[in-house]
Amino acid sequence: MNDSPDIKKEIKQSKPFEYKSAEAIVALLRTTDEIKRRISEVTAREDITPQQYNVLRILRGAGYDGLPTLEVGKRMIERSPGITRLIDRMEKKGLVTRNRSGSDRRCVPCKITSRGIEVLDSLRDPMARIEADIDQKMSSNNLDLLIELLAELRK
Amino acid sequence: MNDSPDIKKEIKQSKPFEYKSAEAIVALLRTTDEIKRRISEVTAREDITPQQYNVLRILRGAGYDGLPTLEVGKRMIERSPGITRLIDRMEKKGLVTRNRSGSDRRCVPCKITSRGIEVLDSLRDPMARIEADIDQKMSSNNLDLLIELLAELRK
DNA sequence: TAAAAATAGTTGACTGGTCAAGTAAAATTA
DNA sequence: TAATTTTACTTGACCAGTCAACTATTTTTA
Numbered sequence: 374m375n376d377s378p379d380i381k382k383e384i385k386q387s388k389p390f391e392y393k394s395a396e397a398i399v400a401l402l403r404t405t406d407e408i409k410r411r412i413s414e415v416t417a418r419e420d421i422t423p424q425q426y427n428v429l430r431i432l433r434g435a436g437y438d439g440l441p442t443l444e445v446g447k448r449m450i451e452r453s454p455g456i457t458r459l460i461d462r463m464e465k466k467g468l469v470t471r472n473r474s475g476s477d478r479r480c481v482p483c484k485i486t487s488r489g490i491e492v493l494d495s496l497r498d499p500m501a502r503i504e505a506d507i508d509q510k511m512s513s514n515n516l517d518l519l520i521e522l523l524a525e526l527r528k
Numbered sequence: 529m530n531d532s533p534d535i536k537k538e539i540k541q542s543k544p545f546e547y548k549s550a551e552a553i554v555a556l557l558r559t560t561d562e563i564k565r566r567i568s569e570v571t572a573r574e575d576i577t578p579q580q581y582n583v584l585r586i587l588r589g590a591g592y593d594g595l596p597t598l599e600v601g602k603r604m605i606e607r608s609p610g611i612t613r614l615i616d617r618m619e620k621k622g623l624v625t626r627n628r629s630g631s632d633r634r635c636v637p638c639k640i641t642s643r644g645i646e647v648l649d650s651l652r653d654p655m656a657r658i659e660a661d662i663d664q665k666m667s668s669n670n671l672d673l674l675i676e677l678l679a680e681l682r683k
Numbered sequence: 684t685a686a687a688a689a690t691a692g693t694t695g696a697c698t699g700g701t702c703a704a705g706t707a708a709a710a711t712t713a
Numbered sequence: 714t715a716a717t718t719t720t721a722c723t724t725g726a727c728c729a730g731t732c733a734a735c736t737a738t739t740t741t742t743a
Binding site for chain 2 (some may be wrong): 378391392393394395396397398399400401402403404405406407408409410451452486501503504507508510511513515516517518519520522523524525526527528
Binding site (some may be wrong): 596597598599611612613616626632633634635636 | 692
């Protein structure tokens, strides 16, 4: 009770949704939070975070030459300014290797290790199960529609 | 080059999207990441995180009696097991108060302070601008559709 | 009513993520 | 070609989030 007495007057719930988009934003945040939690549960089996999983996918797709550290960061689904640290931790776990490039000595190309590929392989099925579950829940048309609407939102 | 020689064989990009839902998940993560970044930019003006902003909104809506700590956690858009710490930090900043309840001494109801309300007020317009921007970008029908599809995804 | 279970929250140890400033190499420009 | 700018990171300090174990209180149940 150490607040000013007129706090009562000030506390008034604003109209629930002034803009319709506010409701969409909340729905977006909630839905994504839920999906992220499910993905986390899967990646946790191999002691990695969803972000680290994303890096592994990117590096597997990149092939032998690997990719410079910051380029990996740019390709991530969720932007991650802390990409150096993220990859530090992955290197410690033996999931990736890093070697300063010979041609451009500023760059440090990262490559996935065979251990990293093993981890991806072992997560493949449980990850597919998440996707299959959604695929079953929503029609293909609605998924297309959703993808389209989300693209529109991103402009 | 300290990887096994057959790593070359193992690196093969899996088909881009085995399930259509995979593409939707990526779109969802990307879109939400972008929106969250915009929201962060706004809340940063008042030196709070989007989660703290969310707590302030919940507490303003809750009125005088405030809400028990864990109840606040449950109402959050993104679930947050670290709610105690989160509110610790907010209390330090003078945005909320906490007092162990008289009737049930296990509970610690949290209340927003007038300073907390000030912060909400000062973020109101910039936050509305984010919403207005989306409202302008998408038709009301499409927003409804999006909200519906997201609800379907959450089951 | 005493013991057991459930609830509400706190705390400590840890990991992960973020920001700002710094370094080193390459590219650009004067 | 020397000075400047840009690029590609790295590092240090800090904050936020997570997990497991713990305390205190209330509720249930035997």
